Amino acid sequence: MLIPGRILWAVAVLLAxxxxxxxxxxxxxxxxxxxxxxxxxxxxxxxxxxKVPLLVKDLDSDxxxxxxxxxxxxxxxxxxxxxxxxxxxEDRRKPALKRWQQWLAEQPK
Numbered sequence: 001m002l003i004p005g006r007i008l009w010a011v012a013v014l015l016a017x018x019x020x021x022x023x024x025x026x027x028x029x030x031x032x033x034x035x036x037x038x039x040x041x042x043x044x045x046x047x048x049x050x051k052v053p054l055l056v057k058d059l060d061s062d063x064x065x066x067x068x069x070x071x072x073x074x075x076x077x078x079x080x081x082x083x084x085x086x087x088x089x090e091d092r093r094k095p096a097l098k099r100w101q102q103w104l105a106e107q108p109k
Contacts, residue, residue: 028054033066040069044076052077052107056100059084059093067093074100 024035028043028051036058043051051073058070067086075081082103084096 028058033063036066037069040073044073047077049077053104056104059086059097059100 024030024032026035026039026042028036028039030036030039040051040055040058042048043055055070055074055077058066059074061067061070064086071081071084071086074084080103082096082099084093084100086093
């Protein structure tokens, strides 16, 4: 069975338009890395230290990319790493994560 040219053209137009939906919400609180990572970068550019608590929380993320951007952002915003390495396994990250949590608890509100 041959498909008429108009149908093929219509299908091609629909595919070209894309059906990806709206772009991800750009927010450090977004659980989707495609929205979280750009927000982390923006927070660093803006020197927005109000995002630091969320970045500390993200150090415990299951997603290594989120951890990578979180520690990079924290280092740029605070000058600290406390020995945290995003690529370490969970057990090796725990001591540095606890140091970050302790540091955060000691910050003025």
